[in-house]
Amino acid sequence: MDTSAFANAESWLYWIGVAKLAAAFLVAAGVVIEFGGDWLSRPYEEVVSGARELRLTQLRMDADQARAQIAEANQRAAEATAQAAKAQLELEKFRAPRDLDPTQQSAVALAVSTFAGTKFDVACAHEREPLNLLAKIEGSLLTARWEEVLWTGADIVRVGRPNAGTVISEGVSIQVEQSQQTALLPIAKALAKALSDEGVAAAAEFSNTNMPSANHAAIHIVVGTKP
DSSP states (O other), rough: OOHHHHHHHHHHHHHHHHHHHHHHHHHHHHHHHHHHHHHHHHHHHHHHHHHHHHHHHHHHHHHHHHHHHHHHHHHHHHHHHHHHHHHHHHHHHSSOOOOOHHHHEEEEHTTTGGGOOHHHHHHSSSSSSHHHHHHHHHHHHTTTTTTOOEEETBHHHHHHEEBBOOOOSEEEEEEOOOHHHHHHHHHHHHHHHHHTTTTTOEEEEOOOOOOOOOOOTTTEEEOOBBO
């Protein structure tokens, strides 16, 4: 064999061997680095994993808190809506005119029917709403067979009924003279209760000393404007 060819083959075998050793070293180094890297990275991975878990836990807590706040806000909104609706009903009730429907008029009449023959006169604020209410109260008393008499000094002229006095006052009062306390105050209280039970607030009281009516033996029905 040619000496140069042998030397060339021997040289290639040497470098191939070197390359194989280098490759084996790299493989071994790779394995060492891989396992070593796993060992070295494990504490950091635990830190990162713990941080991620903590972050997820915090996010869940934040989400639960947000849901609770939304539920609370919805509850407050519902309560506010209910309060607004209640206030609206109260406002409508406040604005609505006082009234007695036929059933209520009959209930008032029945409640005071045992006092048939009681004399009464009436006075009213000269406005539509109190005049209409007065007519309903009068209807109940006439049904109960009370006896209506003319208000002394009456200046509200009415057709079909005795004229009424004029007052500047609020609410409904059933008034009696102090001299008639024993005879008429219990009747006045019964009528005031009957009206109040049917939704028309009324109070029994003694007559004002300046009352123009001279019907001392009569109950005075005084209907002022709506409070």
